[in-house]
Amino acid sequence: MSASQNEGQRSDATISLGGRTATLPVLSGTLGPDVVDIRKLPADMGVFTYDPGYGETASCSSKITFIDGDKGVLLHRGYPIAQLAEHASYEEVIYLLLNGELPNKGDFETFSNTLTNHTLLHEQIRNFFNGFRRDAHPMAILCGTVGALSAFYPDANDIAIKANRELAAMRLIAKIPTIAAWAYKYTQGEAFIYPRNDLNYAENLLAMMFARESEPYKVNPVLARAMNRILILHADHEQNASTSTVRMAGSTGANPFACISAGIAALWGPAHGGANEAVLKMLAAIGSKENIPDFIAKVKDKTSGVKLMGFGHRVYKNFDPRAKIMQKTCHEVLGELGIKDDPLLDLAIELEKIAINDDYFVQRKLYPNVDFYSGIILKAMGIPTSMFTVLFAVARTTGWVSQWKEMIEEPGQRISRPRQLYTGAAQRDFVAVDKR
Numbered sequence: 001m002s003a004s005q006n007e008g009q010r011s012d013a014t015i016s017l018g019g020r021t022a023t024l025p026v027l028s029g030t031l032g033p034d035v036v037d038i039r040k041l042p043a044d045m046g047v048f049t050y051d052p053g054y055g056e057t058a059s060c061s062s063k064i065t066f067i068d069g070d071k072g073v074l075l076h077r078g079y080p081i082a083q084l085a086e087h088a089s090y091e092e093v094i095y096l097l098l099n100g101e102l103p104n105k106g107d108f109e110t111f112s113n114t115l116t117n118h119t120l121l122h123e124q125i126r127n128f129f130n131g132f133r134r135d136a137h138p139m140a141i142l143c144g145t146v147g148a149l150s151a152f153y154p155d156a157n158d159i160a161i162k163a164n165r166e167l168a169a170m171r172l173i174a175k176i177p178t179i180a181a182w183a184y185k186y187t188q189g190e191a192f193i194y195p196r197n198d199l200n201y202a203e204n205l206l207a208m209m210f211a212r213e214s215e216p217y218k219v220n221p222v223l224a225r226a227m228n229r230i231l232i233l234h235a236d237h238e239q240n241a242s243t244s245t246v247r248m249a250g251s252t253g254a255n256p257f258a259c260i261s262a263g264i265a266a267l268w269g270p271a272h273g274g275a276n277e278a279v280l281k282m283l284a285a286i287g288s289k290e291n292i293p294d295f296i297a298k299v300k301d302k303t304s305g306v307k308l309m310g311f312g313h314r315v316y317k318n319f320d321p322r323a324k325i326m327q328k329t330c331h332e333v334l335g336e337l338g339i340k341d342d343p344l345l346d347l348a349i350e351l352e353k354i355a356i357n358d359d360y361f362v363q364r365k366l367y368p369n370v371d372f373y374s375g376i377i378l379k380a381m382g383i384p385t386s387m388f389t390v391l392f393a394v395a396r397t398t399g400w401v402s403q404w405k406e407m408i409e410e411p412g413q414r415i416s417r418p419r420q421l422y423t424g425a426a427q428r429d430f431v432a433v434d435k436r
């Protein structure tokens with residue numbers, strides 16, 4: 001295939017195959033590599049493109065998040081993640097991702113009030129929790145309960161109406177911390193704590209998880225600040241597996257609560273959002289520093305199936321900018337909480353040191369990702385391992401909802417329907433069972 005520059009911002013690529021030639025438009029975005037628009041390829045050439053896992057395919061155009069994996073850049077609506085993590089509240093980031101701009105004071109107040117006023121759950125939702133076993137993984141509870149919200153808000157079935165979409169967006173983002181915290185309380189056998197309107201998003205999440213009916217609860221500002229940052233760092237990450245799942249489910253016009261439930265399912269896996277939980281399990285399994293060389297040897301042995309959890313990323317091949325901020329936050333939180341000798345943290349730091357100097361990891365550009373540190377911070381904050389991915393899901397709901405809205409509002413939006421390279425049996429005739 002060759003590309004030639006035409007006038008303006010657009011060039012064409014030509015592809016020749018079996019004596020036929022097709023001219024394909026090359027589209028330029030604001031930032032990042034150009035993309036070859038192959039939509040006419042099947043009609044012009046009779047072929048599809050092959051890209052298992054869509055790793056090299058732009059599945060949509062989006063104005064929300066930009067990543068340059070080689071340079072370690074992550075921008076939300078143009079703003080660098082480090083600036084947002086340092087200066088913004090999570091609520092401002094929600095507004096930004098949903099609406100495209102940072103809010104002015106008045107808009108922010110109205111928006112925050114609306115968000116606060118949607119944090120309560122319908123009282124019948126409580127019944128869903130009772131249906132789960134006490135030892136249910138809270139991700140299972142989250143996935144089921146968020147999906148169940150679709151039965152409570154049938155107005156969201158008609159997503160062609162803008163007001164319905166906006167209400168569903170607010171309800172999802174406002175209610176997910178309540179569901180997440182109650183999933184935790186349920187597994188602990190503790191009474192549910194209702195949201196408080198005097199607290200911000202991060203504070204409320206902590207209060208609903210850690211407050212008890214029997215005593216007053218004061219949110220620790222260090223933990224609230226760290227939670228605010230964790231939420232911001234996980235808010236969106238362009239077309240990752242769970243976001244693509246939400247977009248794909250949503251492309252059929254399905255109820256948005258059901259679509260976000262699909263995103264939660266996709267996030268759960270250890271190759272994606274489940275990695276922060278897997279990091280802690282891995283550290284516990286390694287046990288002590290002396291066991292690190294043996295563990296690293298296992299990771300390098302392809303037959304072992306062991307991976308260094310919290311390392312590597314499909315897109316970031318130099319460093320994960322979120323990991324850098326998280327690493328700093330991790331030390332701040334541990335310092336402010338007075339945790340000096342945490343064996344798991346010592347182990348993590350030693351593992352990080354060895355891995356970033358080891359040829360296996362260097363050659364494959366495997367660096368610590370955001371989950372390597374988030375697991376350690378969350379543990380220091382007293383959050384149980386099984387809740388790590390749940391908190392990721394709480395934060396990512398903002399990204400999922402923003403991407404879902406953008407997709408639905410795209411002119412000419414169509415159902416997602418990838419094609420395949422079929423490698424199964426060619427057509428053959430059915431043979432009756434007694435003749436097989």
Ligand code: ACO
Nearest residue numbers: 270271272273275299307308309310311312313314364369
């Ligand atoms: N430990 C050991 N080896 C690894 C790891 C790892 N964590 N990650 C990748 N590799 C190796 C692969 O085996 C492969 O080796 P090879 O070239 O000899 O065959 C090479 O590095 C390239 O790996 P790919 O599988 O092609 O990388 P890919 O981009 O497909 O995978 C992924 C990315 C899934 C994140 C992977 O690195 C991984 O499983 N990491 C551990 C889980 C994790 O931390 N996930 C969180 C991701 S961040 C997030 O979701 C927020």
